[in-house]
Each structure stands twice: as C-alpha cells, then as structure tokens.
Amino acid sequence: MLIAFNKPFNVLCQFTDRSTPxxxxxxxxxxxxxxxxxxxxxxxxxxxxxxxxxxxxANRLTDPKYKQPKTYWVMVEGMPAAEQLQALRDGVVLNDGPTRPAQVRLLDPAPQLWPRNPPVRYRKNVPDAWLEITISEGRNRQVRRMTAAVGLPTLRLVRVAIGAHRLDGLAPGQWRRID
Known part of the structure; x- marks a missing residue:
C-alpha cells in the first residue's frame, strides 16, 4: 500500500511524540x-x-542510490540573482560536503497555495521569491541549507513531488491511496 499525504506545517513525520508539550x-x-x-x-x-x-x-523511495528526484517549491528571502541560481544548479558546498547539482527555476508567478498557519512573516522592505528546486539526495534540511549557502534564506518549503508521485490537489492533512 502506498499513501500520498499532504503534511501540514508543524506536524511530525511520525505517529508518536515524547516531547513536552x-x-x-x-x-x-x-x-x-x-x-x-x-x-x-x-x-x-x-x-x-x-x-x-x-x-x-520504502527503501526504493528513500535510498540515495535510487536517486528519486524530490521537487520543492521554496519561498526565499531576497530576489535571486542569476549567479545564485547557477550556484544551486552546480551544487553547493555544505558543512557535510558538496551537494549534487540541482534543477532550479524561478516560479513567476508564485504558486497558488493554501494559507499557512501561522503565516510567513511579511517584511515590506525585503522582497521574496519562489523557486522550484529538484534534488536527488535527501540530507537533513538540505534545501534550506542550500538556499542559505547562496544567500537566500528559506521562508517556506513545500514538497510537491517525489519521483512520479505528486501532491496534485491534496489539501493539508488530506491523503489518498496510490495504485
């Protein structure tokens, strides 16, 4: 059985939590x-x-040797310059080594998404932009660290695809079986 789930903001990817609260x-x-x-x-x-x-x-979907592409829509602080986008495409050096090259494009207009609760902090004098980033590895907080490394801190991150599986219309908290 395979399930596609739209994980809401501030929800753990597990069924129990031992933290307080x-x-x-x-x-x-x-x-x-x-x-x-x-x-x-x-x-x-x-x-x-x-x-x-x-x-x-699960192993086939997650093991890096299978290089399942993962696509994210990423709201970043700042307006990306061509050099910053190219650095992401080439792969950036993080504290745990260089990343594989990524597919990156500016999303203009911004994607139409559900409201986030709480909303992303709005700063009138600081522009923001949306990028589509596809990576084929899955290090801890990798996309956030990549955008930060090129001077574009991530404000919001939404995964829209893993391999051929897409979010396609699921609202936050909804799920569907995949045949």
Missing part, C-alpha cells in the same frame, strides 16, 4: 493502520509525504 503527529489524520513514513519531511516543512506498509518500497 507533545507536538502534532501523523496519528491525528486517520491514516490506515500499519503504514509508516517513507522518508522524512521536517516539522516546519509542508507537502508531499509518502507512507507505506512495504519495507522494500
């Missing part, structure tokens, strides 16, 4: 029993999370 988890969304997240999406990120009850499928 407890944070929202996947347990509150009526997902089928015996599925677990195939990969991760940070607590403060939103969008497509795949869940499965099949360990081999």
């Amino acid at each position: 407890p944070r929202a988890t996947l347990a509150g969304f009526g997902l089928p029993a015996d599925v677990y997240a195939a990969g991760r999406l940070d607590y403060d990120s939103e969008g497509l999370l795949l869940l499965t009850d099949d360990g081999r499928l």
Whole structure:
C-alpha cells in the first residue's frame, strides 16, 4: 500500500511524540493502520509525504542510490540573482560536503497555495521569491541549507513531488491511496 499525504506545517513525520508539550503527529489524520513514513519531511516543512506498509518500497523511495528526484517549491528571502541560481544548479558546498547539482527555476508567478498557519512573516522592505528546486539526495534540511549557502534564506518549503508521485490537489492533512 502506498499513501500520498499532504503534511501540514508543524506536524511530525511520525505517529508518536515524547516531547513536552507533545507536538502534532501523523496519528491525528486517520491514516490506515500499519503504514509508516517513507522518508522524512521536517516539522516546519509542508507537502508531499509518502507512507507505506512495504519495507522494500520504502527503501526504493528513500535510498540515495535510487536517486528519486524530490521537487520543492521554496519561498526565499531576497530576489535571486542569476549567479545564485547557477550556484544551486552546480551544487553547493555544505558543512557535510558538496551537494549534487540541482534543477532550479524561478516560479513567476508564485504558486497558488493554501494559507499557512501561522503565516510567513511579511517584511515590506525585503522582497521574496519562489523557486522550484529538484534534488536527488535527501540530507537533513538540505534545501534550506542550500538556499542559505547562496544567500537566500528559506521562508517556506513545500514538497510537491517525489519521483512520479505528486501532491496534485491534496489539501493539508488530506491523503489518498496510490495504485
């Protein structure tokens, strides 16, 4: 079984939380029993999370050797210069080594998304822009670290695709089975 889930902002990618106070988890969304997240999406990120009850499928979706592309819509602070976009395309050096090259394009107009709660802080004198970034690896907070490394801090991050699987119209907290 494979499930596409639109993980809301500030929800953990697990079914339990031992922290105090407890944070929202996947347990509150009526997902089928015996599925677990195939990969991760940070607590403060939103969008497509795949869940499965099949360990081999989970491995195929998450193991870097299979290079499943992951596509994100990323709201960044600042207006990206051509050099910054090219640096992301070439791969940037992070504290844990260089990243693989990424596919990057400016999204203009900005994507039409659901409101985030709480909303992204608006700063009248600081422009922002939306990028579409596709990577084929999945390091901890990688997209956020990549955009920061080129001087474009991430304000909002929404994963819209993993391989051939897309978010396609799921509202935050909704899920569907994938055949």
